[in-house]
Amino acid sequence: MDAGTLALLLSLLRLTTPLCIAAMGELVAERAGVLNIGIEGMMLVGALVAFAVGVSTGSGLLAVLGGISAGAALAALFAAFVLWRGADPIVCGAALNLFALGATGTFYRVLFPPELGHATAPQPGALVFVVLTGLLVLGVGLFLARTRLGLALRAVGERADAAHAQGVRVLRIRWAATLFGGACAGLAGATLVLWIADTFVEGMTSGRGFIALALVLFGGYRPLRIVAGALLFGAASALQFRLQARGLEIPYGLLLMTPYLLTLAVLALFASRVRPPADLARPFRPRV
Amino acid sequence: MLAPLGAIGIALVALGLLLLLLGADPLRALGALMGGAFGDRNALENTLLRMCPLLLVGLGVALAFRCGVWNIGGEGQLYLGALAASALATRVLPDAPALLLLPLVVLGGALAGALWGGIAAALRVGRGVSEVLSTILLNFVALLLVAYAVHGPLQEASGAYPQSDLFPLAAQLGLLPGTGRVHSGLVLALLLPAALWFGLFRTAAGLRLRAVGLAPEAARYAGIRPERELVRVLLISGGLAGLAGALEVSGVTGRLFENLSSGYGFTAIAVALLARLHPLGVLPAAAFFAALSTGSGAMQRVAAVPAVTVQLLEALVILISASFALPRRTD
Numbered sequence: 001m002d003a004g005t006l007a008l009l010l011s012l013l014r015l016t017t018p019l020c021i022a023a024m025g026e027l028v029a030e031r032a033g034v035l036n037i038g039i040e041g042m043m044l045v046g047a048l049v050a051f052a053v054g055v056s057t058g059s060g061l062l063a064v065l066g067g068i069s070a071g072a073a074l075a076a077l078f079a080a081f082v083l084w085r086g087a088d089p090i091v092c093g094a095a096l097n098l099f100a101l102g103a104t105g106t107f108y109r110v111l112f113p114p115e116l117g118h119a120t121a122p123q124p125g126a127l128v129f130v131v132l133t134g135l136l137v138l139g140v141g142l143f144l145a146r147t148r149l150g151l152a153l154r155a156v157g158e159r160a161d162a163a164h165a166q167g168v169r170v171l172r173i174r175w176a177a178t179l180f181g182g183a184c185a186g187l188a189g190a191t192l193v194l195w196i197a198d199t200f201v202e203g204m205t206s207g208r209g210f211i212a213l214a215l216v217l218f219g220g221y222r223p224l225r226i227v228a229g230a231l232l233f234g235a236a237s238a239l240q241f242r243l244q245a246r247g248l249e250i251p252y253g254l255l256l257m258t259p260y261l262l263t264l265a266v267l268a269l270f271a272s273r274v275r276p277p278a279d280l281a282r283p284f285r286p287r288v
Numbered sequence: 289m290l291a292p293l294g295a296i297g298i299a300l301v302a303l304g305l306l307l308l309l310l311g312a313d314p315l316r317a318l319g320a321l322m323g324g325a326f327g328d329r330n331a332l333e334n335t336l337l338r339m340c341p342l343l344l345v346g347l348g349v350a351l352a353f354r355c356g357v358w359n360i361g362g363e364g365q366l367y368l369g370a371l372a373a374s375a376l377a378t379r380v381l382p383d384a385p386a387l388l389l390l391p392l393v394v395l396g397g398a399l400a401g402a403l404w405g406g407i408a409a410a411l412r413v414g415r416g417v418s419e420v421l422s423t424i425l426l427n428f429v430a431l432l433l434v435a436y437a438v439h440g441p442l443q444e445a446s447g448a449y450p451q452s453d454l455f456p457l458a459a460q461l462g463l464l465p466g467t468g469r470v471h472s473g474l475v476l477a478l479l480l481p482a483a484l485w486f487g488l489f490r491t492a493a494g495l496r497l498r499a500v501g502l503a504p505e506a507a508r509y510a511g512i513r514p515e516r517e518l519v520r521v522l523l524i525s526g527g528l529a530g531l532a533g534a535l536e537v538s539g540v541t542g543r544l545f546e547n548l549s550s551g552y553g554f555t556a557i558a559v560a561l562l563a564r565l566h567p568l569g570v571l572p573a574a575a576f577f578a579a580l581s582t583g584s585g586a587m588q589r590v591a592a593v594p595a596v597t598v599q600l601l602e603a604l605v606i607l608i609s610a611s612f613a614l615p616r617r618t619d
Contacts, residue, residue, distance in 0.1 A: 037420060077607075087611035090358045090420055091561065095606035098554050102599025109594045110310055207428050214421055253436030260428040263421075264411070272416030 016234035018188040022212035025184020032177035033157035035281040037093030039185040040209025041100025046071040046186030048104045051200035060124035071186020079178040141223040157277035160284040299604040317591035324586020325579035339578035341552040344532035346559030348525035355521040356501040361423025363553025364430030365401040369530025372400030374544035377459035386458035401530015409522040451545035461539035471539030484567040558602040561609040
């Protein structure tokens with residue numbers, strides 16, 4: 001493999017890995033019937049906490065754990081409003097994104113004032129994250145398709161009432177799925193800081209959470225198809241950077257729109273062919 | 289009436305606790321915030337200026353949410369309105385007759401915002417794409433379009449900064465008599481809540497819109513076509529945001545640049561929810577968030593609390609309003 005191909009492959013992995021991680025978390029949440037559009041914010045908070053922990057301890061492992069717990073903590077806030085109070089998930093997800101922007105902006109400026117100089121996070125290496133992503137996909141796939149709990153989770157997403165009648169603890173499963181989704185988003189954010197870039201930048205997720213949401217739909221709620229979609233997406237973006245380096249005539253400013261336009265195009269082509277979980281985004285109130 | 293005040297109260301207490309955590313004196317910070325929002329004439333005019341876009345976009349969000357349409361794209365629609373208004377004022381029509389120029393610029397901005405909302409509507413009705421994702425993605429595209437425009441085709445003639453040329457005088461909104469900076473577009477913005485209240489609660493079109501929001505399938509049995517209402521409300525909602533963008537460039541900044549909006553499109557969601565999606569309630573809610581946004585600058589200077597901290601407050605108000613103060617939807 002020559003250096004050019006290797007570079008292209010690496011850039012493909014950098015573009016794909018965070019999307020895959022976040023999408024796996026969202027997949028589990030949505031299969032349980034929880035639509036969480038706040039994963040963008042959870043990624044952002046995960047990125048900042050991973051950065052702060054990484055800078056202060058110098059440990060990549062602690063940084064990753066910090067990112068994961070931060071994402072899960074924000075997901076708990078989301079679940080408290082959506083599952084416990086029965087508030088609208090879309091409104092709350094949008095609010096959580098706003099919350100994450102405000103929180104990361106505030107704490108980044110307080111923790112890392114400009115006079116402190118440029119800080120960099122530890123870099124555990126690409127291999128760690130690629131292997132971790134592979135295990136995550138495998139785990140989620142096997143869990144959903146081959147375990148009793150995975151079956152119960154899918155039942156909760158399709159027919160919460162029926163699952164409840166079967167004795168499945170609907171809200172408990174939804175809580176767990178939401179927390180798992182938040183943890184994955186936090187891990188995806190940590191990946192941004194500990195691999196893709198070595199520092200934190202305000203708003204650095206730049207829509208990756210929303211693209212991951214679209215990928216879940218594009219992949220038809222199946223783990224392997226979501227990975228394939230993410231790879232396709234990453235390949236298109238990597239190719240775009242390549243073309244740009246070759247001095248293509250399209251202005252740079254317009255090329256930056258590619259990921260968003262690509263996502264819109266993919267949604268326009270595939271959204272109507274996919275059947276989401278029947279009870280997605282519907283509140284569940286047990287009869288007592 | 290009590291629920292929105294409760295939401296504000298809880299959010300303020302949470303903000304106070306956060307300020308304590310950050311090592312700032314909450315009372316001093318809140319005092320600075322109040323002073324920055326209302327302290328003197330200049331502060332008051334700033335608050336009024338910020339209220340204008342929040343009112344317009346907030347009204348649009350309230351209408352869309354009432355219809356069960358999740359338009360999260362106010363920010364992008366506002367930017368597209370500002371972009372179109374600037375293109376018209378500085379490139380396409382700068383030599384148009386003075387009397388026509390301003391109306392054309394403002395109308396062009398509103399139409400561009402409506403177009404941006406219309407794309408999301410077309411994707412939803414034609415291709416089954418949820419408007420939640422499409423409006424969010426279109427926000428990114430709109431911001432990048434503006435960035436491209438001010439670095440490229442619309443950049444000022446001198447090429448010094450990434451911003452458009454200053455609008456010709458005929459394309460700038462006049463000031464309200466007796467004020468130093470407040471543009472006349474605010475009058476229009478202040479009249480709209482009453483007009484939209486009438487439209488929403490006293491006309492057949494408004495009833496159709498609300499019916500679709502409350503129970504789309506029941507509305508369909510009653511002969512209403514939910515798709516048509518969705519398209520209509522996204523056009524209106526986008527148009528209001530586009531109007532806000534056009535007023536911002538022609539009444540406040542006089543030119544287009546990046547970061548023009550300071551998140552009005554997202555704050556507007558908080559405005560609409562705090563108003564319990566009622567057009568008249570948008571008026572005090574917009575005033576509240578405008579004061580918060582103006583005061584946050586002073587809070588940053590005096591109490592060394594980053595201005596973005598108020599976004600936390602906005603998010604909390606949305607969360608609390610959504611779970612306690614919103615009329616429940618019957619599915």
